[in-house]
Amino acid sequence: MKIMEDAVPVVRAERFTIATKIGQYFFKIFQIHFKKSDGTIIIDFPYYKQCSGLLCKATLSDKVQYPSKIDFTEGGKVTSQLVKFSYHPDGNVHFSQDRKIFTQIRKRTVPLKGAYGHFFTVQINGPQDFKIHPRGSKETFRPAKRRHLVFELPDGFNDSLKFLGHYLHISEVAKNMVSVGKSAWYIFINESTGERYPGFIIGPPLDSPFPDKVLLIRLVMIPIMTADNSSCLTFVGGFDAHEIVTDPTKTTTFLGLLYPTEDFNVMKKRIGTVDFSQ
Structure with a gap:
């Protein structure tokens, strides 16, 4: 199997x-970890300053007209911990945090080898x-x-941000993007609107499982998410x-989280919690 590193310079590491x-x-926002032992992809949120949150397995019914507001309390539980999302090779996905929460919010989906798209x-x-990071970053293409x-x-940025991750075979990633010199940056182009978004192409070390699959991480600035401009993470x-x-x-399902959760104790009594200490 030939990996197209020359055509598509991928930033490779075990953890980003x-x-x-x-x-x-x-400001550190979140982590992405490619587990070298089996290829599991973990998305971790250790940097947010507010720990009370809501985790759920959400359902989008075929009988509902979308877009529609999704109620995360349906199929949800509260937590007082910052959690991580794991996508295992067999398609088992869940929220967890070692020795802190029960792994109850979970589902089975496409095995990682066959996962594609959003x-x-x-x-x-x-x-x-989010946690302040004291140093800058250094771009590199080395494992x-x-x-x-x-x-x-x-400077003075005050809107909301959306980070989008798409999982694709490396042979597909060059279709709608433009490289920025020899840097790790790419510009992703929306075919329907022509809008351009900055982003990175990241992947696991070449000696890991699924080295030919990569994540396209792009950033979109969006209108303020909360009426009072208060902090939140979804x-x-x-x-x-x-x-x-x-x-x-x-009908389709997915996992979701929302931090912070208002009226934590009230919500805890109403829908329950996944925390070990209840």
């Missing part, structure tokens, strides 16, 4: 930290509520344990097969 830069400050979305309002990837934002992932997700006549 996705960050933003506003002025002189760097893999996750992370949305945040208020980068300033390594850990890399920082930084999206630079304008994630969705663990989608069904592409042909199910794109068919409006079929």
